[in-house]
Amino acid sequence: MKVAVAVFPGTNCEHDVTHALAGLGATADLVWHREMSLAGYDGVVIPGGFAHGDYLRTGAIARFSPIMTEIGAMAAAGAPVLGICNGFQVLCEAGLLPGALIANRELAFICRHVHIRVEHADSVLTCDAEPGTVLRIPLNSYEGNWVAPADHVAEVEDGHRVVLRYCDAAGNVDHASSPNGSTNSIAGLVNDAGNVAGLMPHPERASDPALGSADGLALLRSFLAAVPALS
Amino acid sequence: MTTAGPAEPAHRVLGMTDDEYDAVVEILGRDPRPAELAMYSVMWSEHCSYKSSRVHLRRFPTDAAWVVVGPGENAGVVDLGDGWLAALRIESHNHPSFVEPYQGAATGVGGILRDVFTMGARPIAVWDPLRFGPLDDARNRYLLGGVVSGIAGYGNAVGVPTLGGEVEFAEPYSANPLVNVMALGLLRRDELVLSAASGAGNLAVLLGAATGRDGIGGASILASASFEDGSDGKRPSVQIGDPFEEKRLIEACLDLYDRGLVVGIQDLGAAGISCATAECAAAGGMGMEVDLDAIPLREPDMAAAEILMSESQERMLAIVQPDDLPEVLAVAEKWEIEAARIGTVTTGGMLTVRHGGNVVAEVPAASLTDGAPMYRRPAARPAGQEGVWSDTADLPDDVDAAATLLRLLDDPALGDRSWIYEQYDHMLFLNTLVAPGHDAALLRIKGTDKALAVSVDGNGRLCHLDPRCGAAAIVYEAALNVAVTGTRPFAVVDNLNFGNPEKPEVMWQFIETVEGMSLACESLGVPVIGGNVSFYNETGGADIYPTPVVGMLGFSEPALAAPPRLDRAVPGMSVWLAGPAATEAGFAASAYSRIVLDHLGGRPDPIDHALGRAVVAAAEQAAGLFPVVHDVSSGGLAVAVAEIAMASGVGIALDVDDWRELFAETPLRFVAIGLDAAPPPGAVPWRKIGTIGGDRIDFGRYGSVDVTEAAAVWRSALRRHLS
Numbered sequence: 001m002k003v004a005v006a007v008f009p010g011t012n013c014e015h016d017v018t019h020a021l022a023g024l025g026a027t028a029d030l031v032w033h034r035e036m037s038l039a040g041y042d043g044v045v046i047p048g049g050f051a052h053g054d055y056l057r058t059g060a061i062a063r064f065s066p067i068m069t070e071i072g073a074m075a076a077a078g079a080p081v082l083g084i085c086n087g088f089q090v091l092c093e094a095g096l097l098p099g100a101l102i103a104n105r106e107l108a109f110i111c112r113h114v115h116i117r118v119e120h121a122d123s124v125l126t127c128d129a130e131p132g133t134v135l136r137i138p139l140n141s142y143e144g145n146w147v148a149p150a151d152h153v154a155e156v157e158d159g160h161r162v163v164l165r166y167c168d169a170a171g172n173v174d175h176a177s178s179p180n181g182s183t184n185s186i187a188g189l190v191n192d193a194g195n196v197a198g199l200m201p202h203p204e205r206a207s208d209p210a211l212g213s214a215d216g217l218a219l220l221r222s223f224l225a226a227v228p229a230l231s
Numbered sequence: 232m233t234t235a236g237p238a239e240p241a242h243r244v245l246g247m248t249d250d251e252y253d254a255v256v257e258i259l260g261r262d263p264r265p266a267e268l269a270m271y272s273v274m275w276s277e278h279c280s281y282k283s284s285r286v287h288l289r290r291f292p293t294d295a296a297w298v299v300v301g302p303g304e305n306a307g308v309v310d311l312g313d314g315w316l317a318a319l320r321i322e323s324h325n326h327p328s329f330v331e332p333y334q335g336a337a338t339g340v341g342g343i344l345r346d347v348f349t350m351g352a353r354p355i356a357v358w359d360p361l362r363f364g365p366l367d368d369a370r371n372r373y374l375l376g377g378v379v380s381g382i383a384g385y386g387n388a389v390g391v392p393t394l395g396g397e398v399e400f401a402e403p404y405s406a407n408p409l410v411n412v413m414a415l416g417l418l419r420r421d422e423l424v425l426s427a428a429s430g431a432g433n434l435a436v437l438l439g440a441a442t443g444r445d446g447i448g449g450a451s452i453l454a455s456a457s458f459e460d461g462s463d464g465k466r467p468s469v470q471i472g473d474p475f476e477e478k479r480l481i482e483a484c485l486d487l488y489d490r491g492l493v494v495g496i497q498d499l500g501a502a503g504i505s506c507a508t509a510e511c512a513a514a515g516g517m518g519m520e521v522d523l524d525a526i527p528l529r530e531p532d533m534a535a536a537e538i539l540m541s542e543s544q545e546r547m548l549a550i551v552q553p554d555d556l557p558e559v560l561a562v563a564e565k566w567e568i569e570a571a572r573i574g575t576v577t578t579g580g581m582l583t584v585r586h587g588g589n590v591v592a593e594v595p596a597a598s599l600t601d602g603a604p605m606y607r608r609p610a611a612r613p614a615g616q617e618g619v620w621s622d623t624a625d626l627p628d629d630v631d632a633a634a635t636l637l638r639l640l641d642d643p644a645l646g647d648r649s650w651i652y653e654q655y656d657h658m659l660f661l662n663t664l665v666a667p668g669h670d671a672a673l674l675r676i677k678g679t680d681k682a683l684a685v686s687v688d689g690n691g692r693l694c695h696l697d698p699r700c701g702a703a704a705i706v707y708e709a710a711l712n713v714a715v716t717g718t719r720p721f722a723v724v725d726n727l728n729f730g731n732p733e734k735p736e737v738m739w740q741f742i743e744t745v746e747g748m749s750l751a752c753e754s755l756g757v758p759v760i761g762g763n764v765s766f767y768n769e770t771g772g773a774d775i776y777p778t779p780v781v782g783m784l785g786f787s788e789p790a791l792a793a794p795p796r797l798d799r800a801v802p803g804m805s806v807w808l809a810g811p812a813a814t815e816a817g818f819a820a821s822a823y824s825r826i827v828l829d830h831l832g833g834r835p836d837p838i839d840h841a842l843g844r845a846v847v848a849a850a851e852q853a854a855g856l857f858p859v860v861h862d863v864s865s866g867g868l869a870v871a872v873a874e875i876a877m878a879s880g881v882g883i884a885l886d887v888d889d890w891r892e893l894f895a896e897t898p899l900r901f902v903a904i905g906l907d908a909a910p911p912p913g914a915v916p917w918r919k920i921g922t923i924g925g926d927r928i929d930f931g932r933y934g935s936v937d938v939t940e941a942a943a944v945w946r947s948a949l950r951r952h953l954s
Contacts, residue, residue: 009479009567012390016661019677032565050388053475109383109654138657142387203660210675212666 001026001227004041008033008051008062013204017047020204026224029035043080044071046087046155048202058101058143059093060085063064068094080124080226081196085141088198091115097191097198098156099148105181109142114179116201117167118189123190125197126163128222134171135215137201144180144200155184164199245272251604258598266584266591268807269536270599273502274509277766280603283732284764287742290749291759298758304425305346305498307760309722311681311786316423318352318416321724324767327469328410332377336410337385337472341544343414344391344499348481351424351488352416355660356674357386359396359412360687360780364405366643366952374408377854383654388474393655395667397687406770407486411726413687413782414803417676422488426497427515428550428576435496435519435561435574439480439546443529446470446542461815476545478932483566484547492555499546505539507548508574511583512596519596521574523586535586549578610738619696622832624818630890633934635827637944639866642826665794668714670862671785673794686712686783691776692820694833698740698777702747703838704898705781710755710847711862713785713902716794717854720755721786725762730774732766740777748779754840755847791855797878799858800904806883806921807910810846810900817895822866838898845914848901852911860902869893871902873928877942882925890933
């Protein structure tokens, strides 16, 4: 599988994502945000960082970058599209995923390992993971608190589009203990078709036991496995 | 040159003495023009010229086979083998952070990163040693919160992880907090770039942000003068940071280096364009013609002196060959930064600056840098020093060690610091093998078997009691911190935070500090590869404690597969203590004396440098033998073992026959814990002092406490003091 890793000015996790994907045998190329074509790529990752500085709402400028037109087209065509952290924010801002990410409940940046539970395996992000599995993966964000109008939340929940929830080490979901106040402890979700996914935790940072966890590999492997599964 | 009426002469307003002004007149053979006076005032400021410290800094040992670039360039550089180099630099942003904590701290991060990528290195990590007044004062809580937010806001967004630091609280820092910042960069040998401009006809290209009125005179007004009341009036001298601009600037510069387009480069920090053009020209033995009209400005009506002195952030001055200019401009366009050709390298050594078609400055470039005055200021031991030494702590015969431990763990400087470092991205780049919260951060270099450990350490109270001894002790503490991760102390940078150098007592503290650090570095065989001096940390006539901060780089190859960690203790393991026995002098400047006795006095034991070297070597060896190896420092043995018990979630029982063993901060000691590992042979005394097991931190007849209870106190300490 050949993956485009979109790089906006201000993106900073692009090398980490390509490193982790390459470790899984994928070809991952950095593609600058002014690029108009993603011909030849099977999937796209929008990595973490601060696209265009994020001085406005996160992702508010990035959605207008030239590359977003092509990413939208790939999403519509059913190709796997993954937004990690800032990438999740960009996908929400671009309307490819529902809701928005606002400031954490404690109004402070959070960088630490958190536990997330795999809700189901019917998505580009979890197809190679076991439902119910608890993963330990770093969170690294100030605006990680997912919110949406009540009817949108209901749609997301009823449509089984929540794929990852914050939980404790045993897998119990307790909204009060969710690290950032995210609605229904949502850490990751997908679009209706299941091919566009966004999550706040960084799976690439949990890609090697030497870094404290390799739990993120299950998610990245799912993403790479998604092409044949969806086609 | 004087202004009319009773006003101060212009040079005094700019922070220059009459003698310094006369020296400028002598160099030029005439009165300086306004822009020239502005340039000399900033370049000859204490902050830029090191005029009070230079004669003493020569004492530092700076040579080693692995030193590629020593003190004097933007960052020190050492050779890690196989073509890999590491660049390290430390700076202070004390006064700006007091005036405006968020921007002061943020621009400190930005400045130190530029120092590192100026060398051709990609910055891979930042550390922030911080000192504030006690947190019962709301203003100090505001300063800590603002500084941490500023570091997080800038560091996270610019995309360089912050791997820790340290924090200390003491009254003298209330009116003068210390915000130091250190950065580490990594580069290949063929990517190394220096600042020297060479080749007449080469072009000077200004990259990055437009120049505005922010930060005018920051170096001379903020950094090189003491604070009186009403420092709010200096707020316009604080620069404003833009991490997004810096991020693009980093990528653009690394791209330029990659393409071999840069002959020399200099970041614009203190003294802005004056400094960058003068240093580039002087370092290459060249001159430069600079056209201020070519500089992109934020405000069109800026005077020449303002443009020259502006400390607007996120700017770099690159020297490039004329044929390469189109490609340089194309790279800048790709990364969406501004680039302007502002000058030309010339022979003859003159720095000539034009503005509006007129020559506004024409000075020998080297006179701004090498020509700066150098002072050997008078030094004298403070009159009260003997009294301080004889004022030893009045120690009780017996203590409840468990209750005492809980009091210590509740201290904001000893409690859990995760409230600070979890606001920093400390994982980016996938290098972090050991994260903040341990003795030192440990980073891998991907694709190699090499690892780097970094620790920053200071101890203002100890240096107040005895600067020579204190400075040596922090060098050994930093060395021990990197050694317990299995790396060898490899290079030192230092940030020397002191009071007013015009006071003989402060100069004595400074000279003693340099001597103590030098002796320790010589004993360890570790070169000093760079540093920074921050004088005038004085407000309302009161100086801070002499506060040298040491940044120690450790290096290992091959790296340990499983480096020691605090959370690797399991039941059945034995607890060993390496190093000398505790002494009463170990209570001088100890956490016990501060928290329990509210006392600061006495004199620490003189450092045994031969033992120091042996202990550090033993710690490095022990790291390969024991799963837990931990430096004994603030809070003594009791806090050291409590930290291990809390991290591992298991009890620990110590067999000590004198409570002083638990709380003395006698230097050169560390704890090692393992199942059946035996201490390495050597000159260092080792004692088995306890075992791991149960669920209590147990000091025998001195009491015990539940690990969970201790951890609850420890975790909430800093948060509680902030609320």
